[in-house]
Amino acid sequence: MIKKKLVLVGNGMAGVRAIEEILNVSEELFEITIFGSEPHPNYNRILLSKVLQGDTKIKDITLNDWEWYEENNITLYTGETVTKINPEMKVVISDNGRVIPYDEVIIATGSVPFMLPLPGADKQGVTAFRDIKDTDVMVEASKKYKKAAVIGGGLLGLEAARGLLNLGMDVSVIHIAPTLMERQLDETAGRLLQKELETQGMKFLLEKSTEEIYGTNRVEGLKFKDGTHLEADLVVMAVGIKPNIELAKESGLSVNRGIIVNDFLQTDLPHVYSVGECAEHNGIPYGLVAPLYEQAKVLASHICGQETAPYKGSVLSTQLKVSGVEVFSAGDFTEGEDKKALKIFDEQDGIYKKIVFKGSKIVGAVLFGDSKEGNRLFSMIKKQADISDTEKISILQPIGEEAGASLVASMSADEMICGCNGVSKGAIIQAIQEKGCTSVDAIKACTSASRSCGGCKPLVADVLQLTLGTEFDATVQKEAICECTTLSRDEVVEGIKEKGLTHVREVMNVLGWKTEEGCSKCRPALNYYLGMVHPTEYEDERESRFVNECMHANIQKDGTYSVVPRMYGGVTNSKDLRRIADVVDKYEIPLVKVTGGQRIDLFGVKKSDLPRVWQDLDMPSGYAYGKSLRTVKTCVGEQFCRFGTQDSMGLGIRLEKKFEGLQTPHKVKMAVSACPRSCAESGFKDIGFIGIEGSWEIYVGGNGGTHVRGGDLLYKVKTDQEAMEITGAYLQYYRETANYLERTSAWVDRVGLAHVQEVLDDNNKRKELNARMDDALSVYKDPWKEIIENEKTTKELFETVGMS
Numbered sequence: 001m002i003k004k005k006l007v008l009v010g011n012g013m014a015g016v017r018a019i020e021e022i023l024n025v026s027e028e029l030f031e032i033t034i035f036g037s038e039p040h041p042n043y044n045r046i047l048l049s050k051v052l053q054g055d056t057k058i059k060d061i062t063l064n065d066w067e068w069y070e071e072n073n074i075t076l077y078t079g080e081t082v083t084k085i086n087p088e089m090k091v092v093i094s095d096n097g098r099v100i101p102y103d104e105v106i107i108a109t110g111s112v113p114f115m116l117p118l119p120g121a122d123k124q125g126v127t128a129f130r131d132i133k134d135t136d137v138m139v140e141a142s143k144k145y146k147k148a149a150v151i152g153g154g155l156l157g158l159e160a161a162r163g164l165l166n167l168g169m170d171v172s173v174i175h176i177a178p179t180l181m182e183r184q185l186d187e188t189a190g191r192l193l194q195k196e197l198e199t200q201g202m203k204f205l206l207e208k209s210t211e212e213i214y215g216t217n218r219v220e221g222l223k224f225k226d227g228t229h230l231e232a233d234l235v236v237m238a239v240g241i242k243p244n245i246e247l248a249k250e251s252g253l254s255v256n257r258g259i260i261v262n263d264f265l266q267t268d269l270p271h272v273y274s275v276g277e278c279a280e281h282n283g284i285p286y287g288l289v290a291p292l293y294e295q296a297k298v299l300a301s302h303i304c305g306q307e308t309a310p311y312k313g314s315v316l317s318t319q320l321k322v323s324g325v326e327v328f329s330a331g332d333f334t335e336g337e338d339k340k341a342l343k344i345f346d347e348q349d350g351i352y353k354k355i356v357f358k359g360s361k362i363v364g365a366v367l368f369g370d371s372k373e374g375n376r377l378f379s380m381i382k383k384q385a386d387i388s389d390t391e392k393i394s395i396l397q398p399i400g401e402e403a404g405a406s407l408v409a410s411m412s413a414d415e416m417i418c419g420c421n422g423v424s425k426g427a428i429i430q431a432i433q434e435k436g437c438t439s440v441d442a443i444k445a446c447t448s449a450s451r452s453c454g455g456c457k458p459l460v461a462d463v464l465q466l467t468l469g470t471e472f473d474a475t476v477q478k479e480a481i482c483e484c485t486t487l488s489r490d491e492v493v494e495g496i497k498e499k500g501l502t503h504v505r506e507v508m509n510v511l512g513w514k515t516e517e518g519c520s521k522c523r524p525a526l527n528y529y530l531g532m533v534h535p536t537e538y539e540d541e542r543e544s545r546f547v548n549e550c551m552h553a554n555i556q557k558d559g560t561y562s563v564v565p566r567m568y569g570g571v572t573n574s575k576d577l578r579r580i581a582d583v584v585d586k587y588e589i590p591l592v593k594v595t596g597g598q599r600i601d602l603f604g605v606k607k608s609d610l611p612r613v614w615q616d617l618d619m620p621s622g623y624a625y626g627k628s629l630r631t632v633k634t635c636v637g638e639q640f641c642r643f644g645t646q647d648s649m650g651l652g653i654r655l656e657k658k659f660e661g662l663q664t665p666h667k668v669k670m671a672v673s674a675c676p677r678s679c680a681e682s683g684f685k686d687i688g689f690i691g692i693e694g695s696w697e698i699y700v701g702g703n704g705g706t707h708v709r710g711g712d713l714l715y716k717v718k719t720d721q722e723a724m725e726i727t728g729a730y731l732q733y734y735r736e737t738a739n740y741l742e743r744t745s746a747w748v749d750r751v752g753l754a755h756v757q758e759v760l761d762d763n764n765k766r767k768e769l770n771a772r773m774d775d776a777l778s779v780y781k782d783p784w785k786e787i788i789e790n791e792k793t794t795k796e797l798f799e800t801v802g803m804s
């Protein structure tokens, strides 16, 4: 069979989705060519918000990688824009002069951001937020500049503002209406949202109209129509989008706001379809992916000659992707003559719920503070469910059987579970039955469901429950700490707290361990969790520790040990150096080496010599063996370096003196550099400080080991005191929530930088964390000193044969 030539113009979410749907119907029908103006393969635009907020990396948002195009025999031209479609010749022409013939063509050119035509809008530092390039502009600007202004308090503006806050900028949102997200929320919800975002550090200028963007080459600020102004060195415009209809106009298609299409996504020219944000159906161009994916499905069936139900338009639902804020809106939420609302407002807990009825049907809903009923309400709105026989209030807060009834049970196989990624209930069931997926994470990996806003996770779990029935084991949703138990880390810690457990053996007994002795994985973990929960009362169980921690030195391959004395901030003096030299001579230590953490390591010490070596050194333990603070590396800073403007050694020494000996889930390394040259490699430490313009930038989650990871900017602070306070709260939150043996780099990736910032932004939480940190530090005693002062332990550990 000769394949027909299909050309897709626009390598974005809707167009490529249509191609995927076509390939699902048949791989034999078309020879496919795709043009995309951007230089990337198709990526998930939705996740740009998460990239900016630091929760996802650009490399992880690709939807169809280069191989996908190859495997499907698709010819792809990226970085190339189609400038004209010639319907008489049936060819498309690109800006490179390429002419490609077609039998069918799909226009999926998306939208362009609406840029306010203000004087100065072309200055450096003014950007939209639409694509990878814009995201890069914002990330780069945040490295050099401090003040950001976001024009537009809609979904996009608020997600951008949250991202810029996460990048350490001071962010003001300028909004034209009196309340935020007025297209999705009523006044009450809009005000609650504003209050919540203000506590997160966002500033708002409402009912403000911008008149001019001023500055020389780069933007320096905004002037408003009321005569006031705001300083800004980055301006993000997020005031809506316009369907991208340039190509359609140029090619003679009928356009209104968008390209006019019928119920099968056909334009008024034969063999020319349009899908996505650029298309206008029944007077509506859509701006969310769920309706675009519905369109793509209808288009695919039609173009492949299959019978299909026509596209009849979509009801919309939205959720704001800002962590810590639950906002949901669906359908028509406005009240009026024929539309009456039912509202619940719990002012104390900041929860607001509203549903709007037209006669006996629900037509819209707004939820703030608690959006778990969102999916159910949205489904009722879409189905135009008749609620004349239902107690109205129970729709907002189902009770009894209704509360337990699964929404997914009543959904048909082709209904969407994940709107962001267009995954239907049927596709999830298929992944469970054919690919053996048994957890939400596995479903995510197989189908992409729950990969974007995450709002559909409860529904995905419900489909798993429904499909696997009794086989669906809730325990597979979590990771057990080892094979001795089915309990996860959180359940174990909860069990310790709730039941007041105080010993490793007791935890195993009471929490029903499968083994009597536990294993090498759970024993040290339980020892850590017990110490973390009861910092002042718990007595460390030496036998539950790894050998290095037990011996307070690192065992080497020949059975000898290495000894690293503490050298605060990597700074030493002649007295300490002389003592080290004497010890080296006296105990015939074969190798003395300076470590990467700026310490002196004595290699080849005999086990029996350890206590005397420590005694003669008369220096604290450097903890080079422990799950604890290892080293704080410092650059020389202002004291001697001509670039240094801050006292890096001073801060480093303070940090090391305060946090030495702290028990942490895994080792923790810090570094302090007094200028952006970062001679102490602060960007690759668990916590790194970089001096800049009289402030400290605090980077977290860095790692220079097997899994190299650059640190993320957590905060920028002015004083050493603030730096100490943030460090205390951050480390304590890590101690309290990380899995044992989870480095901060993995932990930050798992819980999300935005989440950590949200916790630390809360003054009370920060204080409480620091208070608990002080408790934990209050019991610290130098272990070397403790051992040499205790004859019994010294004998047991160092004078018995065979223990190593």
Ligand SMILES: Cc1cc2nc3c(=O)[nH]c(=O)nc-3n(C[C@H](O)[C@H](O)[C@H](O)COP(=O)(O)OP(=O)(O)OC[C@H]3O[C@@H](n4cnc5c(N)ncnc54)[C@H](O)[C@@H]3O)c2cc1C
Pocket: 009, 010, 011, 012, 013, 014, 015, 035, 036, 037, 038, 045, 046, 047, 048, 049, 080, 081, 082, 083, 108, 109, 110, 111, 129, 130, 131, 156, 244, 247, 275, 276, 277, 278, 286, 287, 288, 289, 290, 292, 321, 420, 453
């Ligand atoms: C930061 C951000 C967050 C968002 N979050 C959400 C969300 O949470 N939920 C949601 O539902 N929606 C969200 N959206 C909206 C969603 O991303 C869009 O609705 C969706 O991407 C539109 O898909 P599309 O294919 O129509 O357009 P696009 O994805 O914009 O794709 C169009 C592509 O066509 C290319 N193109 C244009 N003209 C030509 C030409 N002449 N020749 C060749 N190529 C051309 C463009 O460069 C572009 O790559 C978000 C959008 C942004 C920017």
Ligand SMILES: NC(=O)c1ccc[n+]([C@@H]2O[C@H](COP(=O)([O-])OP(=O)(O)OC[C@H]3O[C@@H](n4cnc5c(N)ncnc54)[C@H](O)[C@@H]3O)[C@@H](O)[C@H]2O)c1
Pocket: 116, 151, 152, 153, 154, 155, 156, 157, 159, 174, 175, 176, 177, 180, 181, 182, 183, 208, 209, 210, 238, 239, 240, 241, 286, 287, 288, 318, 319, 320, 321
């Ligand atoms: N979570 C999500 O679903 C999500 C996230 C981001 C973007 N999006 C989509 O991306 C598209 C663009 O988002 P958007 O927020 O830019 O569009 P929008 O139209 O939803 O909101 C724009 C906002 O800017 C305000 N505005 C308009 N002119 C202004 C002016 N001169 N000064 C100040 N404010 C002004 C409007 O009042 C409006 O609230 C939309 O289709 C949106 O649905 C969705």
Ligand code: SF4
Pocket: 635, 636, 637, 638, 641, 642, 643, 644, 645, 648, 673, 674, 675, 676, 677, 678, 679, 680
């Ligand atoms: S980081 Fe800067 S201040 Fe510190 S030593 Fe290097 S150049 Fe000097």
Ligand code: FES
Pocket: 417, 418, 419, 420, 421, 449, 450, 451, 452, 453, 454, 455, 456, 457
């Ligand atoms: S609905 Fe957004 S990720 Fe599924």
